[in-house]
Amino acid sequence: MSTAHPDTHFTSEPTSTWTSSNGSKADLLDTFKTFCPRVQKLLKLVPEGNVLEWRLRVHLPLNTWVDGNVCLTGDAAHSTLPHLAQGAAQAAEDAAVLAVVLSKISKKEDIHKALKVYEAMRKSRAEYAVSQAHANGKGLQLSGGADREARNKKFKEADPKGGANPDKQVDKDLQKFLYGVDIAAETEQKFDEIFAGL
Numbered sequence: 001m002s003t004a005h006p007d008t009h010f011t012s013e014p015t016s017t018w019t020s021s022n023g024s025k026a027d028l029l030d031t032f033k034t035f036c037p038r039v040q041k042l043l044k045l046v047p048e049g050n051v052l053e054w055r056l057r058v059h060l061p062l063n064t065w066v067d068g069n070v071c072l073t074g075d076a077a078h079s080t081l082p083h084l085a086q087g088a089a090q091a092a093e094d095a096a097v098l099a100v101v102l103s104k105i106s107k108k109e110d111i112h113k114a115l116k117v118y119e120a121m122r123k124s125r126a127e128y129a130v131s132q133a134h135a136n137g138k139g140l141q142l143s144g145g146a147d148r149e150a151r152n153k154k155f156k157e158a159d160p161k162g163g164a165n166p167d168k169q170v171d172k173d174l175q176k177f178l179y180g181v182d183i184a185a186e187t188e189q190k191f192d193e194i195f196a197g198l
């Protein structure tokens with residue numbers, strides 16, 4: 001079983017393996033010992049030797065998503081922690097932008113440049129969403145100490161009608177960034193300029 005970071009529920013692991021069936025039931029019960037009796041009752045039903053650890057990984061941004069006439073999309077391009085519910089949302093934006101850029105060209109010699117327009121429209125945006133999901137996971141899963149006190153104070157002070165919020169899923173500014181953009185329409189508008197500059 002992984003060693004818990006003292007301040008968070010995050011763990012550090014020496015390998016890149018993301019699943020392991022060698023989890024310990026004792027460690028599992030210990031990790032959730034402060035949870036309500038109903039959760040603990042459920043966890044006690046887990047058969048011995050059947051604890052699957054599913055590690056959540058942070059990957060650094062790739063240098064590029066495009067190689068020749070091939071590109072990465074979705075999780076392969078920007079694997080995202082679950083704390084912002086953005087993995088599939090960002091994959092859907094990739095697909096929408098790819099549909100636009102490929103509709104703009106009529107010869108195979110232009111595929112590479114069209115894919116570079118896709119990358120220009122999507123990479124920094126998706127990577128910002130990835131960074132915010134990571135930050136949200138850290139902020140929401142503080143298990144104690146001064147950092148958690150400070151975060152809870154921010155929760156109390158947050159204006160429910162708008163502005164910043166320690167839970168980035170309800171932060172109005174981030175919501176505007178994530179949901180207030182029609183990325184396909186923006187690609188339609190910017191395609192010619194970006195394509196010409198490549």
Ligand SMILES: Cc1cc2nc3c(=O)[nH]c(=O)nc-3n(C[C@H](O)[C@H](O)[C@H](O)COP(=O)(O)OP(=O)(O)OC[C@H]3O[C@@H](n4cnc5c(N)ncnc54)[C@H](O)[C@@H]3O)c2cc1C
Binds near residue numbers: 074075085091
């Ligand atoms: C528990 C959970 C909850 C989630 N909740 C949300 C949410 O609320 N909102 C959100 O936006 N996102 C959410 N996500 C993330 C979202 O599911 C992923 O970001 C999204 O599915 C990524 O899509 P993808 O097409 O890139 O990859 P995938 O959906 O993983 O698709 C890849 C496909 O490739 C197939 N494949 C793999 N290898 C091969 C091979 N060698 N040959 C052929 N096929 C292969 C796989 O079987 C799979 O069907 C969640 C994910 C999980 C696990």
